[in-house]
Amino acid sequence: MSDKSLLRLLQAPAIILLLLWMLIPLGMTLYFSFIRYVLNSLRRPEWTTPSLSNWRGFGNYEYVMYKSKDFWFAVQNSVFIVGCILILTVVLGLAIAMLINRQFPGRGVVRVLLISPFFVMPAVNAVLWINMILDPVLGLNGLAVESFNQTIKSLHDFPVLGTFFSMWPEFKPVSFRSTQTSAYAVVIMVAWQWTPFAVLIFMTSLQSEDQQQKEAAILDGANKWSQFRNLTLPHLARPIAIVIMIQSIFHLSLYAEIEIVSRGNGNKNLPYLIGEFTSNNIGAASATGIFAVILANIVAIFLLRMVGKSLMD
Amino acid sequence: MAVVTETTKFGKIFWPVLAWIVALTFFFPIFWMVFTSFKTDADSVKPEYLFVFKPTLENYINMTDNYDYWRFALNSLITASFATTFALFVGVPCAYVMAFNPTRRTKDILLWMLSTKMLPAAAVLYPMTFLTKNFLNIFDTHFLIILVLCLINLPIVIWMLFTYFKEIPKEILEAGKMDGANTWGEIKDILLPLAWGGLASTALLCFIFCWNEAYWTVRLTTTDAATLSKLIEGNRAPEGLFFGRLSAVSTAAVGPIVVLGWFCQKQLVQGLTFGAVK
Structure with a gap:
């Protein structure tokens, strides 16, 4: 066997496997999105x-876009959830990375504590947050508000100040089970899980920052903020872009958290909507799936460009 | 290394203390889960036992009776380790060729592989169910879950291996060739011993991703091949009655992986940013 064909042979399994994995299911989704296909129909077996x-041509697409009431809400909600998570993780990630990028006792332990949330499996993350922390009655959320109200109540009998505290309204814990608030719950738990990822990447990048440049800036009398604005932030531009891209890809297909937190309460994103359609209307599910692919691809093109560039050097 | 050294006395105390507070806050939910797992179900919802309580191991002892934990854990272990092994078997030769004998198309192939990772899983949910249930008859089998986990992680595995291999000087391999090593010998005797560290961390990260995967393992299984993700997902709403036992099973599900994760922080950056952040 010649050298060249051997090299091809070594590459072949990976390429063929991925090609099949991509083409067959996606091809079927594309096909199903153009036909009428339901799982149960007594009228039209x-x-x-x-x-x-x-x-059906583009009928499924039209149905999904104009007739099904949840599609635009799901698109909007997907984008809303991803957007909130991105803002939170990037801002918090930057702040925390700057914070721990210094010598102090126990730095190693701090790093380990900070990164831990990233390795918690999504299902556990969601169950833990929604039940034990955010639950308005039994979770820490409920308990904290309850004990706060109790404290205020016990102050009612206080002379003079008591009249002030008796006018204090009784607080109600926020319930994270309604349509809108459960989206916030998802944002909170996913941001908790992914901020460590941002921190880790920003920290790695901060370590390669040009120290001499910084010293020169200090000599020139630049203050901390302008050092950050003019040196650190440009240096972090690429890591920030990469964190944003990678997270968008992961969070656009967010599923476990939505399923666990929001089942049945109307808070849905595109993957969840596809899951709902899949219980009967496969045509609509497939059309929605194609929309999800398009949305992910818009993001992916940017990422591939960035990664492609770094591959050159 | 660009690490800030504080000059003022205030900064020397304030920033480290703040860093510790932030770290503890982030760790708190995990701590709380472990903490609650030592309470009985009854105690776990009583405010008076919030911090002070009589610790018990009964949640862990009864884990098998309550949730059949070990069956799910075994499924997770089997699927994640086989998927990782297969991904490495397929990935190593491919990454070897790409790193040491690149052609004009290598870069495009790498980017294309990455793009398969960006396919939203939900878009192909029904075709996968249809194919595996009605057509191939492998729905809810270990084989299917291993295959899917292997495929969704293959791009990351190849990318990580590629970035590790690229750092090995080509001359070492060429010297081996001079000594009469064939391709197989080159991989086995020269490359693998040199890239051992990279290989181990790739495997570790791949294993973690497989273990935590929560879409296909939930949607393509019912009982036989159900993993820990499926187990937890199935107990999503315990109605507050079972916080103790739920915490115990959750701790057992994430504990080993969080500890493994501590060992591969650095690799995580390389693996998830495809070598674009150094």
């Missing part, structure tokens, strides 16, 4: 088997 004679 012919729709329950996929076949070309049930061709």
Whole structure:
């Protein structure tokens, strides 16, 4: 066997596997998105088997976009959730990375404590937060508000100040089970899990910052803020962009958290909506799936450009 | 290394203390989960036992009865380790060729591999269910979960290996070739011993991702191949009655992985940013 064909052979399994993995399911989704295909139909049993004679053209896409009431809400909600998570993780990540980028006792332990949330499995993350921390009655959220109200109440009998505290309204804990608030709950738990990732990347990058440049800036009398603005931030531009891209890709397909936190309360994103459609209307599920692919690709193109550039050097 | 050294006395005390507070805050939910796992179910919802209580191991002892933990854990272990092994078997030769004998197309292939990772899983949910249930009859089998976990992590594995291999000087391999080593000998005797560290951390990270995967393992299993993700997902709403036992099983599910994760922080950066951040 010649050298060249051997090299091809070594690469082949990985490429063929990934090619099949990408083409077959995606091809089927594309096909299903153009036909009428439902799992159960007493009226039109012919729709329950996929076949070309049930061709619907762009009908599924139209149905999803204009007739199903949840699609635009799901798109909006997907973008909202991803956007909030990105802002939180990047800002917190920057602040924390700057904070721990210094010598102090126990730095190693601090790093270990900080990175831990990233390795918690998503299902546990969601169950832990929604039940034990954010629950308005039994979670720490409920307990904290309750004990705060109790404290205020016990102050009612205080002379003079008591009249002031008796006018204090009784607080109600926020419930994270409604449509809107459960989106916040998802944002909180995912941001908790992914801030460590941002911190880790920013820290790695901070360590390669040009120290001489910084010393020169200090000699020139630059203050801390302008050092950060003019030296550190440009240096971190690429890591920030990468954190944003990678997180967008992961969070656009967020599923476990939504499923656990929001099942049945109306808070849904695109993957969750696809899951709902899949229980019967496969055509609509596939059309929604294609939309999700398009949305992810818009983000992916930017990422590939960035990574592609770094691959050159 | 660009590490800030504080000059003022205030800064020397204030920033480290703040750093510790932030770190402890981030760790608190995990601490709270472990803490609660030592309370009985009854105690775990009583405010008077919030911090002071009689610790008990009963949640851990009863884990098998309550949740059948070990069956799910074994499934997680089997699927994650086999998927990692397969991913390495397929990934190492591919990364070897790409790193040491690149062609004009290598860069495109690498980027294309990355792009498969960006395919939203939900988009192909029904085709996967359809194929595996009605067509191939492998729904809810270990084989299927191993295959899927291997495929979704293969791009990351190849990328990580590629970045590690690229750092090995080509001359070492060429010297081996001079001595009459064939390709297989080159990989086995020269490359693998040199890249041992990179290989280990790739495997570790791949294992962690497999263990934590929560889409396909939930949607493509029912009972036989159900992993820990599926177990926890199935107990999503304990209605407050079982916080103790739920914490125990959650701790057992994430504990080993969090500890493993501590050992591969550096690799995580390289693996997840595809070598673009150094």
